[in-house]
Amino acid sequence: MTTTADGSRQASQHNPLDDARSQLAEAAQILGFEPGLIDMLAVPRREVTVSIPLRRDDGTIEVLTGHRVQHNLSRGPAKGGLRFSPDVDLDEVRALAMWMTWKCALLDVPYGGAKGGITIDPRLYSRAELERVTRRYTSEIMPLIGPAKDIPAPDIGTDEEVMAWMMDTFSVAAGHTVLGVVTGKPASLGGSAGRPSATSRGVVHVSLAALRHVGLDPAACTAAVQGFGKVGRGAARFLAEAGVRVLAVSDQYGGVAHEDGLDVAALEAHVDETGSVVGFAGGHPVDGEDILTADVDLLVPAAVEGVLHAGNAGLVRARVVVEGANGPTTQEADAVLAERGVTVVPDILANAGGVVVSYFEWVQANQAYWWSQEEVEERLAQRMTSAWTDVMNEAAERGVTLRTAATCLAVRRVAEAHRLRGLYP
Incomplete structure (x- = not known):
């Protein structure tokens, strides 16, 4: 396997979806799940690939590719970041969406997992071009997202300004401001204290x-x-x-x-x-x-x-x-x-602190009542400490690594939600 200067992966050499599915398979075997349930957990619930035509600042037209994958919705609306990276491909987004499902379940956040990505190197584009890309991508995936459906957040190559563009694009189409459609927004637009860190x-x-x-x-x-x-x-x-x-x-x-x-x-x-x-x-x-x-x-x-x-x-x-x-x-x-x-x-x-405080931001936006930085950080510390204790206890009980213990805990919680809801005919 070859790496870049910062040690990043080469997509042609390593497929993260293989790792995600292997982790699921190991946990499912330990938990004694039947094959049908494993198959449901291994496959995304919904995914979309969109073309994003962009008019560059020099007037030329370029067509980019974007993805949004919703891995699981059993425990609540989908939640996951949007990344801008030249390495983005559909399998990467599928893997990241699956990991988001487990992350939300592990931290007991009432979300399913999702992820989005656009194959673009943001360093090669102006802010005006990135805004046009973001708004067009948002308009293409708009039927899938919303405060009760799928809530994007920043990831690699994106930031709170990108989230503001997404929120505005969605809100203009809705005809009113919808603060809860994304998290990781600027504080002046309904973002939470403590979210950037x-x-x-x-x-x-x-x-x-x-x-x-x-x-x-x-x-x-x-x-x-x-x-x-x-x-x-x-x-x-x-x-x-x-x-x-x-x-x-x-x-x-x-x-x-x-x-x-x-x-x-x-x-x-x-x-x-x-x-x-x-x-x-x-x-x-x-x-x-x-x-x-x-x-x-x-x-x-x-x-x-x-x-x-x-x-x-x-x-x-x-x-x-x-x-x-x-x-x-x-x-x-x-x-x-x-x-x-x-x-x-x-x-x-x-790295679940981000989704924990994204959840706090979503709750605050839905209530139109914002917490102090101290409140956010105290609640974050409690969530992280509680999850650490849960994983440590699971690892000790089963005699497995922390990764296997964390995945077992998360997969079991998602599977239980699956079973309680039943299978729609």
Whole structure:
């Protein structure tokens, strides 16, 4: 398997849907599910692929491709992010939608799982072009989305402004403002306090718990963070605030490290000024892929899926891996890490803070009553801690890894909703 500078996957070499289905199959076998139920859980409930004609700023026309997949609706309306990435394909979106189903069930959020994506490199388009892409995509999937049907949120390559464009496009068609159609919006348009940092905070809550679980004092620990976007950047900041020394970070352009720990606040200022961690004066340059095998206690892969694979899992030196990204560890890497005694906190638990506070935002929008930052963060911490305890207990009871335990818990909850609702003729 080959990787890019930041360790990202090559779609031709790794299909995340294979990993998602393998995880489901393992959990279903442990739970003793019948084949028909497994088949229902393995296949998306609904999916759509749309063409997105775009008039570029120079007047030329380009046609892009977008997807929206609703994996499961048994526990409530679908929920899942929208990503803009050149690597987006339908199987990736299917896998991410399935993981969202398990994530929502694991955190006991009353949603099913969905995901959306457009095959586009947002760095190559102006903001005006991205707005036109977003609005056309929204209009194409409009029959599928809504506060009681499917609620998109930001993901890789998208942000709160993209969510504002989606909300506005949907609202114009509806003839009135519909704040609950998306989450991750700007605060001035019904966004929740604490939503931008929620995924990062959730990652750090379980990172600190996992370090303590393996007998380490977080204040004496070191960490490396692969990916310095919405999740990795906040995770590095909150880890540093908790006393963890962040020795190395990377983004899509390269990496930077310092043996005594990076000044994360200064690094953030550098990234704001230059757009990359590369060239930061407070550290020395390292290859982006080397971040994954850094000599640290904690590794947080927070970029894209498939970065830990059979080719590098044996070189990982961290005691604990906390998956800030969705699906960063392949099935083969999982087996290698488990054999070596590395504790892996799975994505459906580790990065669930975003969907938890998205749920809070949706609740607030439906009530037209907003909570304080303190209330949001307190409720987020409670949800993450409760889910961590549930997964730990399940893992101990069954004698399985944290990933298998988390998947078993989530799949069982979704399957129970399936059974209680029955099968429509």
